[in-house]
Amino acid sequence: MELVQKLIETHDLTKDEFAELIRASEDPGTAGLLGEEAVKLRKQYYGDKVFTRGLIEFTNYCKNNCYYCGIRAGNKNADRYRLTKEEILECCSQGYALGYRTFVLQGGEDPWYTDEKIADLVRTIKSGYPDCAVTLSIGEKPYESYRLFREAGADRYLLRHETANEEHYGMLHPASMSLKVRKQCLYDLKELGYQVGAGFMVGSPWQTPEHIAEDLVFLKELQPQMVGIGPFIPHHDTRFAEEPAGSVPLTLFLLSVIRILLPKVLLPATTALGTMDPLGREKGLLAGANVVMPNLSPVRTRKKYELYDNKICTGEESAQCLGCLERRVKSVGCVLAKERGDAVQ
Numbered sequence: 001m002e003l004v005q006k007l008i009e010t011h012d013l014t015k016d017e018f019a020e021l022i023r024a025s026e027d028p029g030t031a032g033l034l035g036e037e038a039v040k041l042r043k044q045y046y047g048d049k050v051f052t053r054g055l056i057e058f059t060n061y062c063k064n065n066c067y068y069c070g071i072r073a074g075n076k077n078a079d080r081y082r083l084t085k086e087e088i089l090e091c092c093s094q095g096y097a098l099g100y101r102t103f104v105l106q107g108g109e110d111p112w113y114t115d116e117k118i119a120d121l122v123r124t125i126k127s128g129y130p131d132c133a134v135t136l137s138i139g140e141k142p143y144e145s146y147r148l149f150r151e152a153g154a155d156r157y158l159l160r161h162e163t164a165n166e167e168h169y170g171m172l173h174p175a176s177m178s179l180k181v182r183k184q185c186l187y188d189l190k191e192l193g194y195q196v197g198a199g200f201m202v203g204s205p206w207q208t209p210e211h212i213a214e215d216l217v218f219l220k221e222l223q224p225q226m227v228g229i230g231p232f233i234p235h236h237d238t239r240f241a242e243e244p245a246g247s248v249p250l251t252l253f254l255l256s257v258i259r260i261l262l263p264k265v266l267l268p269a270t271t272a273l274g275t276m277d278p279l280g281r282e283k284g285l286l287a288g289a290n291v292v293m294p295n296l297s298p299v300r301t302r303k304k305y306e307l308y309d310n311k312i313c314t315g316e317e318s319a320q321c322l323g324c325l326e327r328r329v330k331s332v333g334c335v336l337a338k339e340r341g342d343a344v345q
């Protein structure tokens with residue numbers, strides 16, 4: 001309880017203190033207190049607004065082999081697809097009509113989508129919808145590529161750091177990938193003026209409270225505008241197929257901690273949270289989250305963007321998806337805000 005008080009008062013803890021707090025996460029009193037404070041802060045900065053991001057999963061080709069991921073290059077059973085520029089623009093057009101003012105282009109690291117193609121896509125979307133934000137989530141790129149995308153008009157970039165512990169990073173990724181590069185990408189993106197989103201999976205294999213404590217210390221240092229966290233969920237075609245999924249209560253606990261640590265942060269109640277618990281996203285909002293990311297991808301490709309098993313929201317039309325979320329958000333006393341939804345300064 002002393003640590004909860006310290007976190008609430010100073011918006012920070014040391015690594016050892018974070019680890020101790022996380023070890024006490026099952027104590028309902030602790031979670032309750034943190035949740036109350038997190039919602040208070042969310043309301044202070046964002047009122048009852050929950051921002052929407054229209055997610056366009058435009059390619060499931062990937063050159064990487066992250067061990068946990070269903071669309072990694074080595075998964076020969078993945079049914080690959082790529083949306084054309086026209087198909088992506090059609091998603092934006094439908095999304096705009098439904099009220100979306102942020103489009104998130106997410107995909108594997110797909111070399112077919114050259115930097116020029118991505119920049120052209122961003123330019124076209126920004127000129128067609130100048131009042132909308134464009135977020136990219138396409139992995140690790142050289143500084144010059146990030147610069148090109150930024151100059152084309154990209155506003156935000158989502159790149160989860162996945163785990164801030166070197167050794168743990170090495171257990172989740174092949175030797176060709178490194179935490180150092182991942183972190184450098186995040187700092188490059190910040191320097192280029194993107195609104196940056198980092199984040200990690202909760203309950204990934206071998207994750208300890210100390211690892212999560214390192215994630216929190218890293219987030220405090222990076223000061224991202226967005227933080228994406230969701231439970232790890234096994235995918236049947238990965239080496240982690242038999243591993244247990246991450247815990248919903250711990251994810252909720254960490255959402256509250258992150259809201260207190262970075263009070264103005266944009267914090268999504270993720271699809272993974274909704275996959276693990278039918279009311280996961282509602283609970284996420286009640287723990288301090290303030291963003292939802294409905295799927296704008298064409299229905300025919302949704303099931304193919306299978307990062308983990310049993311992913312929800314893969315069958316509905318975009319309009320239905322939005323209607324469903326609107327009801328869910330309302331059920332916890334919030335309103336779905338149809339605006340760009342930048343982080344408050």
Ligand code: SAM
Binds near residue numbers: 235
């Ligand atoms: N390629 C881009 C990148 O690396 O940032 C974006 C796509 S990647 C699939 C988006 C996120 O999905 C990853 O950052 C990871 O945290 C999450 N993810 C992948 N596999 C997952 C799993 N099995 N369970 C939960 N989340 C997963």
Ligand code: FES
Binds near residue numbers: 064070
């Ligand atoms: Fe590239 Fe998952 S391994 S998106």
